[in-house]
Amino acid sequence: MTITCGAIKKEGVLSVRKRIVKKLHHLIRNYACKTAGKNICPDDMDWVQQTTVEKYDLERIPIEADLAANIKRLKGIYGVCPDFIIRQFEIGGGITKAAVIFLEGMVERVLLSENLLKPLMIHYRPLKPVQGSFLEQILRVVLPVDVVRKCVNLHDVIDHVMEGSVVLLVDGEPRGLALEAAGFKTRAPEEPITEAVVRGAREGFTEALHINITLLRRRLKTPNLVLERMVLGRISHTQVVVGYVRGLAAPELVAEVRERLQRIDIDGILESNYLEEMLRDHPLSFFPQAITTERPDRVAANLLEGRVAILTENTPHALILPGEFVAHMQSPEDFYHHFVLGVFIRLLRWSAFAVSLLLPSIYVAVTTFHQEMIPTRLLLSIVAAREGVPFPAVVEALLMEIAFEILREAGVRLPRTVGQAVSIVGALVIGEAAVMAGVVSPLMVIVVALTGISSFLSPSFDLAISIRILRFTMMILAGLLGLFGVAAGVLAILIHLAGMRSFGVPYLAGLTPFYSDDWKDVFIRAPIWMMRRRPAELSKSNRKRQAPGLKPEPPDRRPQGGRS
Amino acid sequence: MREEGKISAYQAMVYQVSIVLATAILFVPAITTKHAKQDAWLSVIIACIFGCLQVCTAVSLARRFPNASVVQYAPLILGKVPGKVVGFVYLFYFFYVGYFILQEFAALMCSSYMLRTPSVVFMLVLSLLAAYAAYGGLEVICRTSSIVLTVVVATLVLTAALIVKDIKIWRFLPVLENGFNPVLLGAISPGGWFGETAVILMLYPFINNKEKVVKTSFLAILILFITMEVVVTGAIGLLGPTETASFLFPTFNMARRIKLEALPFLERLDAFFMMVWVAAMLIKLTTFFFAGVLALSQWLNVKDYRPLILPSMAIMIALAVQAWKNITELFAFSGEVFPLTIIFVNFIITGFLLIIAGIRNISTGNT
Numbered sequence: 035m036t037i038t039c040g041a042i043k044k045e046g047v048l049s050v051r052k053r054i055v056k057k058l059h060h061l062i063r064n065y066a067c068k069t070a071g072k073n074i075c076p077d078d079m080d081w082v083q084q085t086t087v088e089k090y091d092l093e094r095i096p097i098e099a100d101l102a103a104n105i106k107r108l109k110g111i112y113g114v115c116p117d118f119i120i121r122q123f124e125i126g127g128g129i130t131k132a133a134v135i136f137l138e139g140m141v142e143r144v145l146l147s148e149n150l151l152k153p154l155m156i157h158y159r160p161l162k163p164v165q166g167s168f169l170e171q172i173l174r175v176v177l178p179v180d181v182v183r184k185c186v187n188l189h190d191v192i193d194h195v196m197e198g199s200v201v202l203l204v205d206g207e208p209r210g211l212a213l214e215a216a217g218f219k220t221r222a223p224e225e226p227i228t229e230a231v232v233r234g235a236r237e238g239f240t241e242a243l244h245i246n247i248t249l250l251r252r253r254l255k256t257p258n259l260v261l262e263r264m265v266l267g268r269i270s271h272t273q274v275v276v277g278y279v280r281g282l283a284a285p286e287l288v289a290e291v292r293e294r295l296q297r298i299d300i301d302g303i304l305e306s307n308y309l310e311e312m313l314r315d316h317p318l319s320f321f322p323q324a325i326t327t328e329r330p331d332r333v334a335a336n337l338l339e340g341r342v343a344i345l346t347e348n349t350p351h352a353l354i355l356p357g358e359f360v361a362h363m364q365s366p367e368d369f370y371h372h373f374v375l376g377v378f379i380r381l382l383r384w385s386a387f388a389v390s391l392l393l394p395s396i397y398v399a400v401t402t403f404h405q406e407m408i409p410t411r412l413l414l415s416i417v418a419a420r421e422g423v424p425f426p427a428v429v430e431a432l433l434m435e436i437a438f439e440i441l442r443e444a445g446v447r448l449p450r451t452v453g454q455a456v457s458i459v460g461a462l463v464i465g466e467a468a469v470m471a472g473v474v475s476p477l478m479v480i481v482v483a484l485t486g487i488s489s490f491l492s493p494s495f496d497l498a499i500s501i502r503i504l505r506f507t508m509m510i511l512a513g514l515l516g517l518f519g520v521a522a523g524v525l526a527i528l529i530h531l532a533g534m535r536s537f538g539v540p541y542l543a544g545l546t547p548f549y550s551d552d553w554k555d556v557f558i559r560a561p562i563w564m565m566r567r568r569p570a571e572l573s574k575s576n577r578k579r580q581a582p583g584l585k586p587e588p589p590d591r592r593p594q595g596g597r598s
Numbered sequence: 599m600r601e602e603g604k605i606s607a608y609q610a611m612v613y614q615v616s617i618v619l620a621t622a623i624l625f626v627p628a629i630t631t632k633h634a635k636q637d638a639w640l641s642v643i644i645a646c647i648f649g650c651l652q653v654c655t656a657v658s659l660a661r662r663f664p665n666a667s668v669v670q671y672a673p674l675i676l677g678k679v680p681g682k683v684v685g686f687v688y689l690f691y692f693f694y695v696g697y698f699i700l701q702e703f704a705a706l707m708c709s710s711y712m713l714r715t716p717s718v719v720f721m722l723v724l725s726l727l728a729a730y731a732a733y734g735g736l737e738v739i740c741r742t743s744s745i746v747l748t749v750v751v752a753t754l755v756l757t758a759a760l761i762v763k764d765i766k767i768w769r770f771l772p773v774l775e776n777g778f779n780p781v782l783l784g785a786i787s788p789g790g791w792f793g794e795t796a797v798i799l800m801l802y803p804f805i806n807n808k809e810k811v812v813k814t815s816f817l818a819i820l821i822l823f824i825t826m827e828v829v830v831t832g833a834i835g836l837l838g839p840t841e842t843a844s845f846l847f848p849t850f851n852m853a854r855r856i857k858l859e860a861l862p863f864l865e866r867l868d869a870f871f872m873m874v875w876v877a878a879m880l881i882k883l884t885t886f887f888f889a890g891v892l893a894l895s896q897w898l899n900v901k902d903y904r905p906l907i908l909p910s911m912a913i914m915i916a917l918a919v920q921a922w923k924n925i926t927e928l929f930a931f932s933g934e935v936f937p938l939t940i941i942f943v944n945f946i947i948t949g950f951l952l953i954i955a956g957i958r959n960i961s962t963g964n965t
Contacts, residue, residue: 403712404869515723516712521873522723525746525880526730532741533734540737546744547609 087111092189101131101205107188108135118195123151126158130168131205135191140198142217149178150200150213169207177202181214196271220245226328226350228495234370238328239350243273246330246345246352250277253334258282264295266309270302273347274309277333282340282568282576287537291342291355306346306353313355315535320503322496323536325354325361332366340573342537356537356572360544360556363387365493368559376559384557386491389484391501394435395512395520397481398427403516422472428513430474434482435506437464442486543571561585605801607810609740614795614818616743617885619750619825620878621702622791624849626826627833629933632843634784636770638830641784646823648785649792652945653815656796659952662961664808668799668951669896671962675955684947685897688799691943692890693910695794696883697918698936700725703879704918705925706847711872721915724876728884729911732891733904736804739888743881751825753874758828760856765835788826790937792819793944800889846929887914 092111098104105120112118117138125132134150153176166174173182183199185191191201191210198216223245226238239246247261258280266274274295278288291313298312306326314323327333328350333343336354344353354361363383368376400407401416408416423430441460448456465483468474485505492498504527511519534541544552551567554560563584567577605613630638663671668688673681703724704717731739774781795818798811805811833848836855842848853871891910895903922928955961 400869407867407869515715515719517869517873518707518712518720518723518876521876522727524873525727525742525877528745529727529731529734529738529742532731532745533738540741542741542745546741547606548744 089189092192093187095188097186097188097191097203097208097210099206099208101133101203104188104203104210105133108191111188111192121151123155125154125172125204126160127155129158129160133203134200135195135203136200136215137195137198140196140218141200141215145179145215145217146200150202150215153177167207167209169204169209169211172204173211177211177213179213179215183212183214185210185212193271218242223249229327229329229332229366229493231367231370234367235329235331237330239330239345239352241348241350243275243345243347246350247275249330250333250337250343250345253330254279254337259337262292266295266298266300267303268299268301270304272303274303275345277337277343277345279337279340282338282573283342284340284572284574287340287356288342290537291344295344303346305349306344306351309344309346310353313353315537319530319534320500321359321531321534321541322357322362322494322500323534323541324357325494326351326496327354328352329366335366335369336361338579339568340576356539358536358539358541358543358571359531360542362492362494362497364555369562373559373561380557380559383491383493386488387501390486390489390492390498391505392508392520392524393485393488394431394481394505395508395523396517397478398431398509399512399516399520401427402513416475416477419475419477423475424472426513427478428509430478431481431509431513432506434464434468434474434478435485435509437468438482438486439502539571544569603735603737603804604806605736605740605804607805607807607814609744610798610801610805610811611814611818611821612744612747613740613801613885614797614815615821616747616878616881617797617889618791618794618822618882619747620875620882621699622788622822622826623754623829623878624706624847624875625702625932626788626791627830627842627848628845629787630784630830631834631839631848632784632933634781635775635843636772636834636839637774637781638784638834638839638842639770639827640774640781642788642823642826642830644781644785645788645792645826646819648789649795649819649822650816652789652793652941652948653795653798653819655945655949655952656799657812657815659948659955660799660802660811661808662952662955663802665803665962667801667803667893667896668948669893672951674962675951675958675960682897684951685893687943687947689890689893689897691940692886692893693914693917695940696886696890697914697921698932699879699883699886700914700918701922701928702932703876703883705922705928707872709925710847710850711869718915718919721918724880724883725887725911725915727880728887729907731880731884732888732907736801736888739881739884743885746877746881750874750878751821753871754825754828757853757856757871758832760858761832761836761852764855764857765832767835769835769838770831786941787933787937790940790944791826792822793941795819795822796944796948797885797889799948800892846925887911 095107101122105122108120117140118135119138120133120135122131122133124130132154134146136146154172158176183190183194185194185201186209190212191203194212195201198214198218199212200215202211202213204210220242221240223237223240225236229238237249239249251259256279260278260280262276264274264276265271276288276291276295294313295309298309300308300312303309310322310324310326311317316323325332325336333352333354337343342355344355346353363380365379365383368379401420405413420427425433441457441464444456444460445453465479469476469479489498489501492501504523508520508523511523513519515522531541532546540546544556549570551565552569554565555569563580563586566579566582568579570577626642627638630641634641659668663674669685672684672688675681676684700721701717704720707720708715708717731742734742795815798815802808802811829849829852833842833852836852837845837848845851850868850871853868856867887910891903891906894906894910895901898906900906922931
């Protein structure tokens, strides 16, 4: 009896919820109808002065056969924008009227005049009457342009013009042609400043999406490199490309990325961090959940592991998903030098990670709570150095760390010309003078400097940021509870990390659960011929990376095919 | 079963090891040595055999009911009311050990490291961390503990390596000075600790490769055996049986005794040892606490255990604060009462359930 009651009650709750959802849907639809029903008169474009022009408004305005009417509407929409150009001309010396529409600065001008205007205006010969419209004929015979798209309504026209195409409208034709002639100024690929390498490619992504795609294509020459285009941002109309290698990236992962991207409905996307913050599994966590990089080789390497990359227009920073913790400790350069160096650098990097998180707090804890740990002679010099310092160690550490952060932030924003002066003053004032004045102890300066330098060893700037912030929490914990506080803080971070996932992959994948193959690429970097498998959590179905037994050997020691 | 997730048999093994390790390495040397003197290492071997027996019992009971925990199927075996009573014994056992651990931890911190800090602070910090981990669920606990366990074992190995040169073999002589009885007596308490691996009764439904559980459970016993043996032989070989028995926490004294002429900064590392031990203690508390809250939710037929976390945590802290007057009482308790109670739950009740289930031939899965 009680069970049925419960069931009915549950049913009731569900139906109420359903009704509310229905009501909401109804309201939304009504709202859409209202905006759609606004008085759009295509011939009198005054309405565009009062309201924003939406996609669905434009889609309802078809291209008319009358060229003048089309031009009037377009002029109405663009108003007096100086870069919006409509060039009217006559095809073949008076056969018919036509116009090209483009944005100045977005198109290659030479291409426009040589491949479009010249054939139509000067070299045009009347065509034999064959089937198909006039537009199709000139497309087939006259225009030497490679990529051409059809436009049927004003939205198509404007969309293509905005992308840098030239739209050709011909009088008497209720359609237009969008001819691709994009040619805006872009930066050439150069070495990324934040990810410089000693050995390895010196190319980095630029702000232009098509260049970035090319950089990627050149590294993975396979039809299985799938690039899916999306346009996000209501106003910015930013192109976003999702890239992955078919057969390596798990289909569920790709579907999840696609779905989360499609959910994004925002006015503008100016940098890939807009996407990252919208895509995260744990939006409030300090820790980065996607790898950001400017290096195409890093993207290619990660695609080969079965990850998904997101390239965003107008930023050189690509996102790589999922970005679990271990991936942030790997640098592409680990693989470009001898593996022994790779091993060494990896170990160094992990220790630097620990130092940059823990050194100030351990210093505070040891000097405040656990003096017995310090060897006597060192203790004596610490005591001597701290003699005149008026603050407890934790305040001293916090002061110095904050001073360091100020210097660091100033260093980023400073104009180059005064940079040197400020850094000298900063270093002298913070280091030398503060010690001389007895505000801080010299040992503290060493600790802070070492911590600061260590934090630059992290190949991921995002991870370094989270460590920078957590360092202060750890110092306060150390000041309160000594090494116990430090241990508690580390454990809290560990539990937090263990509870996180990045696109279905546990954030600590690679560390735990234990897979011996994965460990070849965590604390060490095994020789390339040993890395036979892809990360276990990423590529579940296709894990084999290379043929077995690739370890190179001189010919007389090879087990088979030896000459002896 | 979204919130509990699925774990592999090896993760369950990590859970089983974590649930024993932290307190075992701390208390076993003193308690065992008190009875068995220099033969304590023999006690550990006997305890290990006893532990195998207990884990056998637990696993064979668990395999009869692959999709439920002991709290859920105890009523099936014994009938409704007695089953619920037995279920309560199990769940109380988890909380009981939980607040015992809390008090143990706080007592150690207060007596050895931070003399003037009130013990509630340590209990509160540790239990809040445990609650945080329990909110994360079984997978989170397993991942955390596998990392912590690696660090703990590495530290133990390092400690052992640093003191091995000071171990004197003559401290283990004469063997069996007082006959075999003290050795048996000394085996009771580590035997009880080995029995804590019976937590597999709670974990079994969440393991996805159940066929490996027998193997991994014995592996867990083996790992525990080795670590306990290292700690016991290390303590006796370094400090001698009399001294080991007189210390409250000989393992810490062992870490304190590390002495290297060439590397003076590696001396007196016991504070770092403490950090590692805090981590081990946390996972021990978390594993018991999680098992307890899970058992409680199953006992009460609550769908999600998470709302029970904070209330039961509060009760646990309150119990821990009032249960023992001072560290001597606690220590006596942990040596004499505690092992017997956990053996009662892990071996006697579990064995009893197994026998009844066997007689009545109840099982829900293919054994």
